[in-house]
Amino acid sequence: MTDFMTALPVILIQPTYPGDLQAKGVHFQSTCNLCRDSHKTQVWLCFLVLSFLSTSTSAAFVPVPNTSHAQSCLKSLKNAIEKSDAMLYAPSANDVEKNCKVMSLRCYIWELLVVIMEEEIVGPKANCIFDFNARLPKDNFVGCRPCEAYSLKNITVFLDRLNNLLEEMTTQWNTLNIMNKT
DSSP states (O other): OHHHHHHOSEEEEOOOOTTOSSOOOEEEEOOSHHHHTOHHHHHHHHHHHHHHHHHHHHTTOOOOOOOHHHHHHHHHHHHHHTTOOOOEEOOOTTTSOGGGHHHHHHHHHHHHHHHHHHTTOOSHHHHHHHHHHHHSOOOOOTTOOOGGGSOEEOHHHHHHHHHHHHHHHHHHHHHHHHHHHO
């Protein structure tokens, strides 16, 4: 490793993040010969480079959130929400690509928050959905359709599709947890 770092005193990294159209270059260059030959500097430089690489590659992965709590929140809100006559963006299971499930869930939750505010639902039941929304990944979902690209549906179809998505994601989350434990 020392030979590699000595042979390459300049390192160019091109981290890319979802949503960036152009990679940004980052240059690391040791300016003094004493620092360039220092083993500690080389170790720290490797650590720094690996840190940048790990953050740039993991940014594209969007973890599946634990949706089981959101399911129970939605069940407790169902009677109050069903009173709404709003037309809401509701992607069907066929509309959503595999890598866009979390973005689709964000669309549903945003629409649900609108209904909660319009119907003036307050208290722990509503707070549960607000808290779940705050925990959803805020990543820029490159390649995913915006919420407005989906068809408008009544509250019954909206809730049915949202429940189906939550069940699918809960199953996926539970499967991932089982795999991580083994």
